[in-house]
Amino acid sequence: MSTEPLHAGESASLINDPNATETPWRLPSQRKTGIACLIVTESALFTIFVVAYLFYMGRSLNPPYPAQVLEFPWLGSIALFSSSATIMLAEIMLRKVNRFGFLIWWGLTIVLGAYFIYFTATEWMHLIYGKNLTISSNVFGSTFYALVGLHLSHVFIGLLLLSTVWLLTFFGKIPKDHHEHIEVVSWYWHFVDAIWLVVVTVVYIISVNY
Amino acid sequence: MFDTIIDPNFKAPEPERVGEERVSLTRIVQELVFTVDHKKLGLMYIGSGLMFFVVAGLMATMMRLQLAFPNGKVLEPDVFNRLFTMHGTSMVFLVGMPIIFGFANYLTPLMIGTRDMAFPRLNAFGFWVFFFSGWLLYFSYLAAPGLYAAGSAPDVGWFAYSPLTAKAFSRGHSTDYWTLSLLMGGIGSVATAINIIVTTLCLRCKGMTLGRMPLFVWVFLVAAFLVIIAIPPLSACQIMLIFDRYLGAKFFDTQAGGSAVLWQHFFWIFGHPEVYILILPGFAIANEIVPVFSRKPMFGYPIMVAATVMIGFISLTVWAHHMFTVGMTSLGNTFFVVSTMIIAVPTGIKIFNWLGTMYGGKIRFDLPMLFCIGFLFQFLIAGLTGVMLSVAPFDWQLSDSYFVVAHFHYVLIGGLLYMVFSGIYYWYPKAFGRMLNAKLGHWHFWLFTIGFHLTFGPQHIAGFMGMPRRVFTYEEGRGWDLWNLLSTIGVLIQIPGILFFVINLIYSYIKGKKAGDDPWDAWTLEWSTTSPPPEYNFAKLPEVKSRRPLWDLKHPEDPDWKFE
Amino acid sequence: MRLRGTLLSLGFRVCGALCALTAPAFAEPAGLEYPMRRVAHIFQPLSRPAEMISEAAYLVSLICLGVFLVVAGLLVFIMIKFRRRAQDDGREPPQIYGSTNIELAWTVIPILITVVLVLVTSRTIGEIQNMKMPEDALKIRVVGHQWWWEIHYEDLGIVTANEVHIPVSSRDPAQATPTHIVLQSADVIHSFWVPQLAGKTDLVPNKTNDTWLDPYETGVYFGNCAEYCGTQHANMLLRVIVHTPEGFAKWVASQKVPPAAPQTAEEIKGHQLFYGYACINCHTVDGTVAEGVFGPNLTKLMTRQTIGAGVAELNDQTLWAWVNDPQGLKTGCLMPDMQLLDPEVDAIVAFLKTLQ
Numbered sequence A: 001m002s003t004e005p006l007h008a009g010e011s012a013s014l015i016n017d018p019n020a021t022e023t024p025w026r027l028p029s030q031r032k033t034g035i036a037c038l039i040v041t042e043s044a045l046f047t048i049f050v051v052a053y054l055f056y057m058g059r060s061l062n063p064p065y066p067a068q069v070l071e072f073p074w075l076g077s078i079a080l081f082s083s084s085a086t087i088m089l090a091e092i093m094l095r096k097v098n099r100f101g102f103l104i105w106w107g108l109t110i111v112l113g114a115y116f117i118y119f120t121a122t123e124w125m126h127l128i129y130g131k132n133l134t135i136s137s138n139v140f141g142s143t144f145y146a147l148v149g150l151h152l153s154h155v156f157i158g159l160l161l162l163s164t165v166w167l168l169t170f171f172g173k174i175p176k177d178h179h180e181h182i183e184v185v186s187w188y189w190h191f192v193d194a195i196w197l198v199v200v201t202v203v204y205i206i207s208v209n210y
Numbered sequence B: 001m002f003d004t005i006i007d008p009n010f011k012a013p014e015p016e017r018v019g020e021e022r023v024s025l026t027r028i029v030q031e032l033v034f035t036v037d038h039k040k041l042g043l044m045y046i047g048s049g050l051m052f053f054v055v056a057g058l059m060a061t062m063m064r065l066q067l068a069f070p071n072g073k074v075l076e077p078d079v080f081n082r083l084f085t086m087h088g089t090s091m092v093f094l095v096g097m098p099i100i101f102g103f104a105n106y107l108t109p110l111m112i113g114t115r116d117m118a119f120p121r122l123n124a125f126g127f128w129v130f131f132f133s134g135w136l137l138y139f140s141y142l143a144a145p146g147l148y149a150a151g152s153a154p155d156v157g158w159f160a161y162s163p164l165t166a167k168a169f170s171r172g173h174s175t176d177y178w179t180l181s182l183l184m185g186g187i188g189s190v191a192t193a194i195n196i197i198v199t200t201l202c203l204r205c206k207g208m209t210l211g212r213m214p215l216f217v218w219v220f221l222v223a224a225f226l227v228i229i230a231i232p233p234l235s236a237c238q239i240m241l242i243f244d245r246y247l248g249a250k251f252f253d254t255q256a257g258g259s260a261v262l263w264q265h266f267f268w269i270f271g272h273p274e275v276y277i278l279i280l281p282g283f284a285i286a287n288e289i290v291p292v293f294s295r296k297p298m299f300g301y302p303i304m305v306a307a308t309v310m311i312g313f314i315s316l317t318v319w320a321h322h323m324f325t326v327g328m329t330s331l332g333n334t335f336f337v338v339s340t341m342i343i344a345v346p347t348g349i350k351i352f353n354w355l356g357t358m359y360g361g362k363i364r365f366d367l368p369m370l371f372c373i374g375f376l377f378q379f380l381i382a383g384l385t386g387v388m389l390s391v392a393p394f395d396w397q398l399s400d401s402y403f404v405v406a407h408f409h410y411v412l413i414g415g416l417l418y419m420v421f422s423g424i425y426y427w428y429p430k431a432f433g434r435m436l437n438a439k440l441g442h443w444h445f446w447l448f449t450i451g452f453h454l455t456f457g458p459q460h461i462a463g464f465m466g467m468p469r470r471v472f473t474y475e476e477g478r479g480w481d482l483w484n485l486l487s488t489i490g491v492l493i494q495i496p497g498i499l500f501f502v503i504n505l506i507y508s509y510i511k512g513k514k515a516g517d518d519p520w521d522a523w524t525l526e527w528s529t530t531s532p533p534p535e536y537n538f539a540k541l542p543e544v545k546s547r548r549p550l551w552d553l554k555h556p557e558d559p560d561w562k563f564e
Numbered sequence C: 001m002r003l004r005g006t007l008l009s010l011g012f013r014v015c016g017a018l019c020a021l022t023a024p025a026f027a028e029p030a031g032l033e034y035p036m037r038r039v040a041h042i043f044q045p046l047s048r049p050a051e052m053i054s055e056a057a058y059l060v061s062l063i064c065l066g067v068f069l070v071v072a073g074l075l076v077f078i079m080i081k082f083r084r085r086a087q088d089d090g091r092e093p094p095q096i097y098g099s100t101n102i103e104l105a106w107t108v109i110p111i112l113i114t115v116v117l118v119l120v121t122s123r124t125i126g127e128i129q130n131m132k133m134p135e136d137a138l139k140i141r142v143v144g145h146q147w148w149w150e151i152h153y154e155d156l157g158i159v160t161a162n163e164v165h166i167p168v169s170s171r172d173p174a175q176a177t178p179t180h181i182v183l184q185s186a187d188v189i190h191s192f193w194v195p196q197l198a199g200k201t202d203l204v205p206n207k208t209n210d211t212w213l214d215p216y217e218t219g220v221y222f223g224n225c226a227e228y229c230g231t232q233h234a235n236m237l238l239r240v241i242v243h244t245p246e247g248f249a250k251w252v253a254s255q256k257v258p259p260a261a262p263q264t265a266e267e268i269k270g271h272q273l274f275y276g277y278a279c280i281n282c283h284t285v286d287g288t289v290a291e292g293v294f295g296p297n298l299t300k301l302m303t304r305q306t307i308g309a310g311v312a313e314l315n316d317q318t319l320w321a322w323v324n325d326p327q328g329l330k331t332g333c334l335m336p337d338m339q340l341l342d343p344e345v346d347a348i349v350a351f352l353k354t355l356q
């Protein structure tokens, strides 16, 4: 047994197998792993709000009920879902190192996201002032605004990220090593889209039966 | 920073350098505030956790004094209720969580042979968010009605069942402090957990495949996954509660069709995995200490990994065993009985594998191992009382009684806290370059162990005799008097035990025996660098070929990698 | 079956004796109608559901004790046998990395134990939860309040508080007369727990639960609220008085007699004060304009053993103290200090004492 102390510099020689062959050592990307973890957490968060929504479906003691006030958000949904496509196109442009194309598609994504927020804002105005549905009206109001609002806040954060990327690209260049940053932002955006699919299904398709 | 403090060649400053000394004190603070070094952050986590432990422990002492005799007159009812709420909340969120994050932070990069966590600044963010969430919680004592009447700390219990937390039943802002503090702390926890996962997956040194990671790292990986899955439900229900309290939402408003049981589901979907988040690090530390002090590799490494992952999964499905009394259907009850009991199997595997590791070894009873043995005994008892609780009909009697209090203190103290002590005795030499004093350590161990069993052993019987928990007083003649008195005496024995520990930490820092790089003759990478490790951990990143790289180095004739 | 029975009763005895040992003799007032069962040990069940529970509990405890003895024994053995000895040669022990067979063994054995536990448990759950109440079972509705119990006998037209009166049943299932208890809450969650009679069940607002009692012996059984419900959770005590069938009939009859009208000048003054002050906003006295439901029904106040949900035995002093300042007796309770003058308190107490 060796009793000599091991010093920092020596750690490199921890393999004492003379026949050790050089094997390539590849590890997953930090940013991607990080964003994947973030997406897992966020999914757990959304799950709880979705469950709360489903649990309280049909349990409001007083109107307004979903069937009376909800209208399918066609325009908003189309905008948001198509933004997933535009962001993919932007990424393709990025891979082709086409800065202009990237700015266009990425910019379009931002516009579509912003339109979604505008659309929801008008919808909420209508619900609050037109239909008297507020967060304190009944359990439907509480769960509705909480779930849709949580998603909306994610769209908002996503927009901030997207705009940052756009501005940086507009004023500078896309350095090659920032490709991954951009990819990670687009993952997040796809996630926000996917959540909307769930929210739309639960809120505007299932719960309007109540 | 720490190496300068413990520099053995340090000489008293020359007269003209006194001013500089003072400057360096502020520099220490400055460095603590600005540091992103995983080792410093780790120690800061553990240090602030221990600080909150003493605070919350003193709160427990006050509760025990009130309960020593029937019709106790030491505390007002509300003061008592605040104490157990703050005690429970602090112990779980401000003691347990930061200490385990501290261990993860300090050791993960060292054990997997890298220089820092994946996101050092996120790491600092996580620490400070936790730290201020603690202060936010305690600020409630000063806020609202003011200092007289001991302020208005939350008094809703650590799981804050609705609708007790609704505006109607909890006036003032105490509950808001509780909920905001937990929401904030949750964000910090998730940030740190993501950091741990990414570090583990993306920064392992060359040759360290998943199958060669130290079990410590494995277990923390699983615990971190549990954190990112289990904390969001907690945050979600805090958000709902905030909406209820501030915007008049109806989530938990039972007058408006809201459900009181929903909060319980959401809370325990977090709460049960949380208790495994707390105990898994205990297992992690045992995974390092048992082999080293038995001088054998871990018995059945792959099945240990499998058991850990299984515990992680199953613990997500058992939450409603905290709710056997709310009136679930018999089918629902049975489901949660089954899932809860299944957890005994992978947990049992762990215990048996530790025994298998010790079997045939040459066990050294140094302090880390001593605490570890205490852990094995106490966790066994606690696990078995857990199984008793998981028998739903039995739980109808035991739930919310002192038996539950005894159960969870046996897991949390007998399990987690013992392993925290064990881990501190084990890694203190690495962090500070000096051994903890063994004599003081033995006093700590024996006093604390005797006190601990005396405190919480009798509570099992009080529970059998129908004593409910969270009562600020109880009547005479119900057969609880003796058990409560014993329990209080036990705390008075625990206190000197903890004092010996605190003294030891300080004394050994100044006067402790020099440790050297590898005092325990151990096998994982952290022992291959200096004690304390340099800022960059390793001058040259190591490369490994087996689970016990230092064993390979020390035993070139019989290296591990030939057998794995 | 015989063996199991003997084993069980032996176990109960041992546990019971252990607890009795620790319970100091408590001076009970003389001349009680029924024994006071203050020391309520869950292993001394005196009611069918509690007995079913304790049988399962006893079995589970034995299994756990067995597991403990085996594993702890193994641990001690290993610690002694494999400790490093003083004359150690300094060589490392043989390095063993694992053994599939052994690991399989200690996976399978716990699984088998778990299967046994699951079977026992699910059977007991079913037996207790899915028990069919006889059509004519006495039905009682208990409503939890911060921090007292409202008790309704809807079929008998009786409302009372804090003390549940039921008739004794029989050990023979064929002759049993179980009592069905419906549990609701007016504010936060509470839990109904009388250890010797049944396991606890929560009273949840906006949800109706139920449980049942089937007591074998008469007596006054002690229980508590077992879910933290705020400041005075500790003093939300509960008593179940199990009568002989005749005794129960007598109690029911007594509850239906309206209280005598106040006679003396003092009583009449108290009566007026009671209606003059806000008391009637919160309390009901049947047959009068006092119809408040925020506090306990006081119609038959003096037939109760305790005041303030068990915070004190009911007698002249405690009644006086309560009316004078409930906060002094039960800090934080929801009955305010009515700021009465001493003579007013005297009068009101005199009136309250007619409520029997």
Ligand code: HEA
Binding pocket: B159, B275, B276, B278, B279, B321, B322, B323, B324, B340, B341, B343, B344, B345, B347, B348, B349, B351, B379, B380, B382, B383, B384, B385, B386, B387, B389, B390, B391, B395, B398, B399, B400, B404, B407, B408, B411, B412, B415, B416, C064, C067, C071, C109, C110, C111, C113, C114
């Ligand atoms: C570190 C924390 C921790 C851990 C690890 C555990 C572990 C377990 N707990 Fe515990 N528990 C708590 C912390 C913890 N608990 C807390 C804090 C509460 C109360 C919260 C509150 O109300 O405030 C609680 C409450 C609690 C309840 C609810 C009680 C109630 O309020 O009504 C239940 C019920 O099922 C339960 C069960 C279990 C079980 C079955 C395990 C199992 O995981 C134990 C498994 C281990 C073993 C079984 C021992 C080793 C195994 C063998 C040797 C194999 C052979 C054995 C058999 C096959 C039996 N716990």
Ligand code: HEA
Binding pocket: B053, B054, B056, B057, B058, B060, B061, B063, B064, B084, B085, B087, B088, B089, B091, B092, B095, B096, B157, B158, B159, B405, B409, B412, B413, B417, B455, B469, B470, B471, B472, B491, B494, B495, B498, B499, B502
């Ligand atoms: C990690 C978790 C943890 C730990 C370590 C502890 C530790 C202790 N707990 Fe705690 N406890 C909980 C978690 C924990 N508890 C939880 C979650 C609850 C539930 C809360 C709820 O119901 O909402 C609870 C509830 C709880 C109760 C039940 C209250 C009730 O229901 O009414 C009691 C009662 O005895 C108690 C006692 C103790 C005691 C005596 C200790 C002791 O071990 C503490 C020992 C420590 C000290 C005594 C500190 C002494 C130190 C010094 C004196 C050093 C001084 C030095 C300097 C100043 C330099 N605890």
Ligand code: CUA
Binding pocket: C144, C145, C147, C189, C190, C191, C225, C226, C227, C228, C229, C230, C233, C234, C236
């Ligand atoms: Cu009612 Cu506790």
Ligand SMILES: [Cu+2]
Binding pocket: B271, B272, B275, B319, B321, B322
């Ligand atoms: Cu649990």
